[in-house]
Amino acid sequence: DGGITQSPKYLFRKEGQNVTLSCEQNLNHDAMYWYRQDPGQGLRLIYYSQIVNDFQKGDIAEGYSVSREKKESFPLTVTSAQKNPTAFYLCATSSRQGPQPQHFGDGTRLSIL
């Protein structure tokens, strides 16, 4: 969706390095999400945030951290504790009111050097 910008498109991580993936949105959505997608797999929820200054762990939060200091931004840090970080990372947003569709950014492909 045009209102969600993920950067960079490709990212390489060295051993022991933390890397941060950016997600910015101009849809005025309260809720934001990070998913991990492995080849041939579905989407697994890493973290989500319902509102500024609040976030919760998803199903696979270990080795990841997030912050939500602004409504528009929800960066994801992949720490050195995540031993298998190679994947396609997708950010999504939705309205907070009731069950609503989630809209996705174009993703960041992370690989290990």
Next chain:
Amino acid sequence: GENVEQHPSTLSVQEGDSAVIKCTYSDSASNYFPWYKQELGKRPQLIIDIRSNVGEKKDQRIAVTLNKTAKHFSLHITETQPEDSAVYFCAATQGTGFQKLVFGTGTRLLVSP
């Protein structure tokens, strides 16, 4: 928590045939069921969704049916075209209050000319 199973994992059809993808869910409180189409290397895009107070919804060649009693929902694509080739994901909401989405593992649809 919610568990969403999706079948088949791959589906090959001839152009003009119909395609049906089925999903089952476990949480009886689920009330929103979106379907996403993902082309290779791209972001998932919402193609149709249905809420629990509706049994069927149609949008041109695409339709979704929901059976709440049996806890399953299906995507139907008629008059398939080569550009329908992609991976399709179903999802269902989990929890009460703020609802997350749980995704199926995806169906790779190949439409041959």
